[in-house]
Amino acid sequence: NAGVMQNPRHLVRRRGQEARLRCSPMKGHSHVYWYRQLPEEGLKFMVYLQKENIIDESGMPKERFSAEFPKEGPSILRIQQVVRGDSAAYFCASTPIPSTDTQYFGPGTRLTVL
């Protein structure tokens, strides 16, 4: 049973470009959570999605950021017109039901904005 997969593992973008981060949850998991980790900080909750639904996006910046989890395929975190302050590690986690018990984390995508 493969774990949570994220790709790319490293992403470099220039200011103003778009960044697309993908997350495939564990098999059988339909709940996905995205967290952001700024340098030398803990993880901060961004958004919680179920298949085809955004449940809670309270931690996500209102502009330039969007997330989706389509019926088929991975969850996508999209950042438009990236700025240097978006440089961070982005982690997704998944669970089979809405839960704070043992969220399974992927390896993360490290975004660097030049």
Add this chain to the structure above:
Amino acid sequence: SQQGEEDPQALSIQEGENATMNCSYKTSINNLQWYRQNSGRGLVHLILIRSNEREKHSGRLRVTLDTSKKSSSLLITASRAADTASYFCATDARGGSNYKLTFGKGTLLTVNP
């Protein structure tokens, strides 16, 4: 201070010694968890302790929880160089969402061979 704050920020010990990290939080919780993150990698879940538990063991790990003081400690016994990593506590919020974890800034543990 924020929910789930660890101390010390950094800890350096010799192999074989014990390492103790602490976590304080502000709101009532249902459970508290500890995660490990190796440099540049993802998070690995170590142990979960529920609010009605006071102590829990898993291998060389021992976690305590004091809800009256809103604090937890993680003890790693007989440390190894491979234990070198950042350790984070994460809490939920009783009465809040059942899916949102709040992480502290972490303790960077260095175990010297």
